[in-house]
Amino acid sequence: MNRRSTFSRRMFIATSAATALVARFSSLALADDAASYEAVTGxxxxxxxxxxxxxxxxxxxxxxGPTxxxxxxxxxxxxxxxxxxxAKGLKYLEGTVQTTGGIHGAKSRLPNYExxxxxxxFQEANGDGKYTEIIKKADAWLRGNQIDGGDAKKPEDFDYGGAGYGGPSRPDLSNTSYLLDALKAAGAGPDDEAVQKALIFVSRCQNLESPANTTPFANKVNDGGFYYTPVLSQQDATRESDANGGLRSYGSMTYHGLKSMIYAGLTxxxxxxxxxxxxxxxxYDLTSNPGMGDAGLYYYYHTFAKALATSGLDEVEDAAGKKHNWRADLVAELAKKQESNGSWVNKNNRWMEGDAVLCTAFVLLALSYAKPKA
Known part of the structure; x- marks a missing residue:
């Protein structure tokens, strides 16, 4: 055997050994990731x-809602x-089904959200079709509550296509995003009429001047992020306004907007x-809800994970050009924040995040999109 053949053979053996070693360590890393994930969620x-x-x-x-x-x-x-x-939780929720088709408490202030x-x-639990009729009736009720022509509104009205907490309440991006989740769960696709109406409202919640957003706020900030609603009360105007007269973009709303646009078929x-x-x-940030600090932090984690999973992104390149495996980052950050009893809670009680049950539900939902690959 000549020297070149000997050298090639040795290189092949070394490369094969290195490849096997990398594969072994990768398998161990995956096993560690899975074990850590199971420990946190368990x-x-x-x-x-x-x-x-x-x-x-x-x-x-x-x-x-928390149930x-x-x-x-x-x-x-x-x-x-x-x-x-x-089973007990599903039984409780069955007891909140109303004759109207809505699924909420009899005196609820948040019937649309609930x-x-x-x-x-119910769709998550509907493998045997047990809840099909409940879902169908609720879907019809939700469509009836979406703001559209039936409310004497026209597509050019800022609230058209949106949804609020229920009844005649002002629409907002959060509730409209939850509406789109429900419509999708009930079987609606991107071309569904209610989905396309919702897209009109969602587009008006973006800080982006475009044919889809001609509101007075569109060109004030113009950073591509999303805000809560273009239909402002006096309180909203004070709370949400940017220094230059626009509306402040923030994390949870931007991820709601991104996910909602993808649901509506935008590429x-x-x-x-x-x-x-x-x-x-x-x-890109997992230590805060960008633009809001620690307010709504656990709600943010859920929207962050759901939107990025829906978008098909495995990595996010940040402003400095660094690439992030967002799933690994999310699991690591939430593991650090977990209380010794297994729960999560926000010291900032805004939006009811002082309730550990609600925060823990948000975290488990977020983590469901970040499971380590087998």
């Missing part, structure tokens, strides 16, 4: 089980409808999606 699931009321609810003092969120989270973390905690999260929950070539992704790159 402890949280156990804690949530200890917080369930006798009637099957969770934090019912703030409505039926729907918790049960959806448990189902997405591998529990089944036969699991005792899940119905939306309940539809998603990464659309200028609205491009602008939103540019904002995401410039404001």
């Amino acid at each position: 402890k949280a699931i156990e804690w949530l089980g200890s917080r369930q009321a006798d009637d099957g609810s969770f934090s019912s003092q703030i409505g039926s 729907a969120m918790v049960i959806t989270a448990l189902l997405r973390q591998g529990r089944t409808p036969a699991d005792p905690v899940v 119905t939306c999260v309940a539809v998603v929950c 990464k070539e659309d200028q609205r999606v491009k602008a939103a992704l540019t904002w995401v790159q410039k404001h």
